[in-house]
Amino acid sequence: MTGTPKRALMLAGGGVKIAFQAGVLQVWLDEAGIQFDYADAVSAACFNLAMWAQGQTGREIADNWRNVDPIAELNVNWAQLPRLLHARSLLTLDAFRHNVFRLWGLDFEKIRAAGREATFNVYNFTHQELRPITAPELTEDYLIASASLSLWFPPVQIEGDTYIDAIFNTPSNIDEAIRRGAEELWIIWTTSQKGEWIDGFVGSYFGIFEAATNHAYKQALARIERNNELISQGEASEFGRHITVRELKAEVPIHYLLNFSRERAIEAVNQGVDAARTWCEARGLPLRVGAHFPKP
Numbered sequence: 001m002t003g004t005p006k007r008a009l010m011l012a013g014g015g016v017k018i019a020f021q022a023g024v025l026q027v028w029l030d031e032a033g034i035q036f037d038y039a040d041a042v043s044a045a046c047f048n049l050a051m052w053a054q055g056q057t058g059r060e061i062a063d064n065w066r067n068v069d070p071i072a073e074l075n076v077n078w079a080q081l082p083r084l085l086h087a088r089s090l091l092t093l094d095a096f097r098h099n100v101f102r103l104w105g106l107d108f109e110k111i112r113a114a115g116r117e118a119t120f121n122v123y124n125f126t127h128q129e130l131r132p133i134t135a136p137e138l139t140e141d142y143l144i145a146s147a148s149l150s151l152w153f154p155p156v157q158i159e160g161d162t163y164i165d166a167i168f169n170t171p172s173n174i175d176e177a178i179r180r181g182a183e184e185l186w187i188i189w190t191t192s193q194k195g196e197w198i199d200g201f202v203g204s205y206f207g208i209f210e211a212a213t214n215h216a217y218k219q220a221l222a223r224i225e226r227n228n229e230l231i232s233q234g235e236a237s238e239f240g241r242h243i244t245v246r247e248l249k250a251e252v253p254i255h256y257l258l259n260f261s262r263e264r265a266i267e268a269v270n271q272g273v274d275a276a277r278t279w280c281e282a283r284g285l286p287l288r289v290g291a292h293f294p295k296p
Contacts, residue, residue, distance in 0.1 A: 005244065008182035009036040009052070012172040013043025013165075013213065014190035015149075015256030019065040019265050021188045022048055022058075023272020024248060028186070029058030031287045032280050036186070038117040040132070040177050043167040046120045046146035047096075051104060053118045053135045054111045062273070064104040066266050070259050089154040093144050101140070108143075112136045119176055122146050123169050126161040130169045132176050151205070152257060171213035174220045178239050185224075189217070189249035206256050221245065248279050 009028075011021060025048065028034045041049035051061045112135060119132035122145045133142045145156035145163035155162045166173075177185060191213050198207060223238060224245060230237035254268045280287055 005183035006037045006181045007035070007184045007186060008177040008180075009039035010172050010174065010177060010185050010187040011039065011041035011045035011049050012187060012189050012191065012217070013041075013045050013167040014252070015044055016070070016259050016265070017190040017252040017254055017256060017268065018045045018048055019254070019268040020190050020250060020252045020272035020275070021045060022062045022065045023269040023274075024188050024276040025052070026058040026062035026269075026273055027276035027280060027287070029061075031058075031277070031289055032285045033288070034186070034285075038119075038177065038180055038182060040119045040121070040173050042121045042146070042171055042173060043149065043165050044147045046143055047104075049118055049120060050106055050111060050138070050143055053114055053116045053138070054105075054107060055114050055116070056105070060105075062269050065269050068100055068103060068265070069262055070265050089152060091152050093147060093153050096147075097140060097144060101143075108138060108140055111138055117180070119173065119180075120146050121166040121170060121173050121176075122163045123166040124161050125155060125164050130166055130173075131163075132173060149257075167209070168212050171217050172220070174224070178243060182243070183241060184244045184246060187245065187247045187249075189247060190252050191217075192251055193249070194251060202258065209256070248276060250275050 011018070014021070029052075039049055039052055048061055051064065056064075114135065116135055118135045120135075120138055120142060121130060121132050122142055123129070124131050133146075139158075141156055141158050142163070145158065145165070147165055148154065148156055148163070149165045149167065153165075155164045157163075171191065172187060172189075174185060192210055193214055197203070224243045227237040227239045228242050231242050250271070252268055252271065254264050259265060277287060277289070
């Protein structure tokens with residue numbers, strides 16, 4: 001892509017709402033033919049990034065989510081339940097390790113060798129550090145750790161250190177993308193911004209989730225806006241160059257984690273397809289929609 005801005009695909013975290021994200025990828029990658037020089041993901045969005053890093057098409061990524069049974073995705077951590085408040089986690093990601101990744105055709109050797117520039121964010125709890133894992137470094141353990149949302153899933157031990165989901169540290173690692181030279185950030189945002197509080201343990205947990213991630217995201221966008229204002233005024237800026245943000249966000253009517261309906265998961269993917277087609281058409285991006293890319 002010589003002569004064009006360095007384009008970064010930013011896959012923000014959002015639990016299983018990222019099924020919507022997969023539908024967007026079907027459109028952006030295949031129907032609009034958009035190419036990205038680099039991609040970054042946080043939390044479960046790292047699963048989509050792994051498929052992209054391996055070289056799967058947008059339609060393959062979307063179909064992987066359409067074809068998986070949500071009930072088969074999660075395992076209850078039965079051994080820990082008797083410990084109640086002291087349980088290590090309520091659920092495990094073992095089903096992803098042993099079933100879903102194989103169904104999706106993930107091959108970690110291919111991902112490491114594919115040569116795509118990508119960063120998978122994990123949080124090293126032992127050293128209290130955010131760590132972006134590059135594609136050549138990615139292992140199954142790091143990928144599981146990227147989605148190991150505290151309380152719901154157990155942390156992952158890697159070389160003596162404890163790793164967890166990085167979502168509360170960064171919902172989208174915009175700083176890393178800019179540090180790597182990105183000039184255009186193509187962001188898919190699925191975390192709800194409706195501001196509706198829901199009582200109860202689960203509702204409160206994900207209310208905190210929304211408060212933390214939306215605040216951090218808005219702060220990052222405000223820094224970019226200020227950076228661009230300073231550049232337009234001919235002054236020194238934080239990033240030293242203009243950063244273009246291309247954002248596609250939506251309210252996805254599916255729970256972040258507790259979804260047991262395959263039909264609702266498919267609807268989320270297809271909502272992403274429809275939203276991305278509308279988004280592209282509004283911006284004059286031509287689409288190749290035909291027999292191979294049917295309307296959902």
